[in-house]
Amino acid sequence: MAQEFETGSFHRMKSLNKSTILNVIRLQGPISRAEIAKLTKLTPPTVTNIVGELLESGLVVESELGESSGGRKPIMLRIDSARYTVIGIYAGAKRVRGIMSTLDGQVVLHGEERIPVEPDAQTFLGILHSVIRKLIEQTDPAVHTVLGIGIGMHGLVDPHQGISIFAPNLNLRNLHVKESVEKEFALPVEVDNDVRALALGESWFGQGKGLANFICVNVGTGVGAGIYLEGKLFQGASYTAGEMGHTTIDVHGPKCSCGNYGCLEAIVSGPAIALRAKQAIAEGRETLLAQWQESGETITGELVYRAAMRGDELSKELLARTGEYLGVGLANLINTLNPSRIIVSGGVSKAGGLVLEPLQKTVAARSLQSSAEAVTIVTSQLGEHAMAIGAVTLFLEKMFTPAGAAEIS
Amino acid sequence: MAQEFETGSFHRMKSLNKSTILNVIRLQGPISRAEIAKLTKLTPPTVTNIVGELLESGLVVESELGESSGGRKPIMLRIDSARYTVIGIYAGAKRVRGIMSTLDGQVVLHGEERIPVEPDAQTFLGILHSVIRKLIEQTDPAVHTVLGIGIGMHGLVDPHQGISIFAPNLNLRNLHVKESVEKEFALPVEVDNDVRALALGESWFGQGKGLANFICVNVGTGVGAGIYLEGKLFQGASYTAGEMGHTTIDVHGPKCSCGNYGCLEAIVSGPAIALRAKQAIAEGRETLLAQWQESGETITGELVYRAAMRGDELSKELLARTGEYLGVGLANLINTLNPSRIIVSGGVSKAGGLVLEPLQKTVAARSLQSSAEAVTIVTSQLGEHAMAIGAVTLFLEKMFTPAGAAEIS
DNA sequence: GATAGATAATTAAATTAATTAATTTAGTTC
DNA sequence: GAACTAAATTAATTAATTTAATTATCTATC
Numbered sequence: 106m107a108q109e110f111e112t113g114s115f116h117r118m119k120s121l122n123k124s125t126i127l128n129v130i131r132l133q134g135p136i137s138r139a140e141i142a143k144l145t146k147l148t149p150p151t152v153t154n155i156v157g158e159l160l161e162s163g164l165v166v167e168s169e170l171g172e173s174s175g176g177r178k179p180i181m182l183r184i185d186s187a188r189y190t191v192i193g194i195y196a197g198a199k200r201v202r203g204i205m206s207t208l209d210g211q212v213v214l215h216g217e218e219r220i221p222v223e224p225d226a227q228t229f230l231g232i233l234h235s236v237i238r239k240l241i242e243q244t245d246p247a248v249h250t251v252l253g254i255g256i257g258m259h260g261l262v263d264p265h266q267g268i269s270i271f272a273p274n275l276n277l278r279n280l281h282v283k284e285s286v287e288k289e290f291a292l293p294v295e296v297d298n299d300v301r302a303l304a305l306g307e308s309w310f311g312q313g314k315g316l317a318n319f320i321c322v323n324v325g326t327g328v329g330a331g332i333y334l335e336g337k338l339f340q341g342a343s344y345t346a347g348e349m350g351h352t353t354i355d356v357h358g359p360k361c362s363c364g365n366y367g368c369l370e371a372i373v374s375g376p377a378i379a380l381r382a383k384q385a386i387a388e389g390r391e392t393l394l395a396q397w398q399e400s401g402e403t404i405t406g407e408l409v410y411r412a413a414m415r416g417d418e419l420s421k422e423l424l425a426r427t428g429e430y431l432g433v434g435l436a437n438l439i440n441t442l443n444p445s446r447i448i449v450s451g452g453v454s455k456a457g458g459l460v461l462e463p464l465q466k467t468v469a470a471r472s473l474q475s476s477a478e479a480v481t482i483v484t485s486q487l488g489e490h491a492m493a494i495g496a497v498t499l500f501l502e503k504m505f506t507p508a509g510a511a512e513i514s
Numbered sequence: 515m516a517q518e519f520e521t522g523s524f525h526r527m528k529s530l531n532k533s534t535i536l537n538v539i540r541l542q543g544p545i546s547r548a549e550i551a552k553l554t555k556l557t558p559p560t561v562t563n564i565v566g567e568l569l570e571s572g573l574v575v576e577s578e579l580g581e582s583s584g585g586r587k588p589i590m591l592r593i594d595s596a597r598y599t600v601i602g603i604y605a606g607a608k609r610v611r612g613i614m615s616t617l618d619g620q621v622v623l624h625g626e627e628r629i630p631v632e633p634d635a636q637t638f639l640g641i642l643h644s645v646i647r648k649l650i651e652q653t654d655p656a657v658h659t660v661l662g663i664g665i666g667m668h669g670l671v672d673p674h675q676g677i678s679i680f681a682p683n684l685n686l687r688n689l690h691v692k693e694s695v696e697k698e699f700a701l702p703v704e705v706d707n708d709v710r711a712l713a714l715g716e717s718w719f720g721q722g723k724g725l726a727n728f729i730c731v732n733v734g735t736g737v738g739a740g741i742y743l744e745g746k747l748f749q750g751a752s753y754t755a756g757e758m759g760h761t762t763i764d765v766h767g768p769k770c771s772c773g774n775y776g777c778l779e780a781i782v783s784g785p786a787i788a789l790r791a792k793q794a795i796a797e798g799r800e801t802l803l804a805q806w807q808e809s810g811e812t813i814t815g816e817l818v819y820r821a822a823m824r825g826d827e828l829s830k831e832l833l834a835r836t837g838e839y840l841g842v843g844l845a846n847l848i849n850t851l852n853p854s855r856i857i858v859s860g861g862v863s864k865a866g867g868l869v870l871e872p873l874q875k876t877v878a879a880r881s882l883q884s885s886a887e888a889v890t891i892v893t894s895q896l897g898e899h900a901m902a903i904g905a906v907t908l909f910l911e912k913m914f915t916p917a918g919a920a921e922i923s
Numbered sequence: 924g925a926t927a928g929a930t931a932a933t934t935a936a937a938t939t940a941a942t943t944a945a946t947t948t949a950g951t952t953c
Numbered sequence: 954g955a956a957c958t959a960a961a962t963t964a965a966t967t968a969a970t971t972t973a974a975t976t977a978t979c980t981a982t983c
Contacts, residue, residue: 113940113941114940114941114942115940115941115942118941137931137932138931138932139930139931139932149931149932149933150932150933150934150935152932153932153933153934173929173930173931174929174930176928176929176930176931177929177930177931177932178930178931179930179931179932180931180932
């Protein structure tokens, strides 16, 4: 039990105050020194002193003068967001997507590359490097200074060491991603699981802004959750928190790829929806999907959604059923963790009301009243770069945190 | 969004270091100043200085000299555990049980009183006061100094304000428990939900010692969990985290008292086991239980356990089934939260292997491999006063935490 | 438009509580 | 008993905050 004891020292105190002021400027800016002092309960001279260092680092700038109500006009401070950028990489099952983003989450560049089937470690890392390199090459250093790189990877990730322990869709193990990328580009790198990155992205720039407890549930090929508790991403004892795809909601339900029965993933994932559609077609149900299938289309979750939008009854029914079952899963989460918000993202969230309405109904019926009253269920609005934006925030979080905040230059 | 910004100050720094040293002495004591300095990375003079204050407060004492390997023998320090006591109260559905405990969890006194059916607020608070008063009256102030009171209450509790928001079994709402008891006894009081208190008790004195992430699952009349994450009790957005009794594991399962189907509580709680037993008897199954029922016994979960111990096949089967289903619920928890331990307490835990073996099997089958490898499942060993010991730790936790540590005299 | 009042920001001195370096205490070893 | 070791303390130093005073700049008003 190699325990870590937290102790105070002058250095830590300063570092904490510096990071606190930086975050106040980020969250409440433009803001004056006097206002910062009021909010943080630090004294004006301390604020002046620390703000001085932040100005020197270039991260914070003085902008216009603020309004006064009878006195000297305050000098407003803000983060020089547009000047500095961070690279965010989403390494999924089939492709690596990258963005370059300013500190306030504006995407200024993006790019992607396909991953070949079953790549070896070097090939995969090469693709990662390539996507990053292209982004850097397109950057004018006079306009944008790249501060670091965040990487969100599917599968099991050790974020402390920056290692991809297991990436099932690539069949790779123990990739030293952080080490490799840091060596290649001489920039600080943060790595974590993709869905956790997504949740962090929501907390910085999305529907999780200002919330201490929320859960981001991503429903696509699988079902995963990024769990954000007490103002921090929750990792679990061995970095697997949020792997809720194989939680059981129906012990006598359909068989799942994992060998068990009634896993959430076996009922609400894209492939599961497609499977139910195929079964219905086989049973002879009348549906647009049958026609489309005959004309060569492959049945997928997305196709079911398109059919539903055209008014296909079976498809609407399938999506409604999906909403109900997902609602059961979310109600379980709500009863267990009592979050103040659940953010639904991924394929299912695009289906909108067709899924969400039955979902909300089920949640209301199946969760403890006071937990249900405390929670709101929304869909992600971060758009197509959501995962990569999440990756960016992996780095931002580190950068704006006590230990990291001091070391920007 | 009235945000709290954490800032450093001299006072905070000192308070943090003081509490850190206090906790090191508590956890690793008897320990010398030099060893404390090594462990905490504080310098020897700082340790000497702070230890001086702790000695003055009386909470810490110098004991024997330690062994030396060629130099001055270290003066060992330890908490004067036996000198100071805390009162712990468990307010359940039918009775209020109280203990007086030393700082190291030794129970020196205990007592209890029954709660009448549907008491009014004054009656209930009167019983609470009465149990506490009797404990205090039995205490010789020359031997034991009472430092404070912890109260674990069933139902929904706001631990920050010390209010019982809703106690379903007493049908009471918005009881200002902390205020009432503090006024009566002029001692600091901490209040929280009973199962959360239990989890905290496990973290201090039980199976959760030294663990950062574990969950204490109490299965009795209902099913509740105390969730301990990242070294702290997790409360949730509105203090209802851990209310997992009504999480769904079988959407098409038996009807629950809450109106839904397949809630965990409707399958594995004591009453649910009894119900299944009665159904089996009604179906004409041959069993000891049928004989006992005829001779006037009421079928309860406990009775089923007693029958199983006598070799009754139906009862063994019922308990095995309970283990399987509870295993599904725990597997869901494990997949979602990736704890390093689950501590099972309450009635079911007494049934031992009859429940636990099928439970372990189910957990192994239904949870993600790396999460399953990270977790151990054990039963609580705190004994009959477990809940009250948990209540004691509600106060201890506060007392040994930065803000509180300084204010003991 | 001069002046009082108000608010913002800075400067200088005082204070706090840590750290560094040296010293004392109390042993062990050869 | 001289040399060595380790623990604990003391004294001096240092870093960062806080207090108090000062300067800067704007508004309001007579």
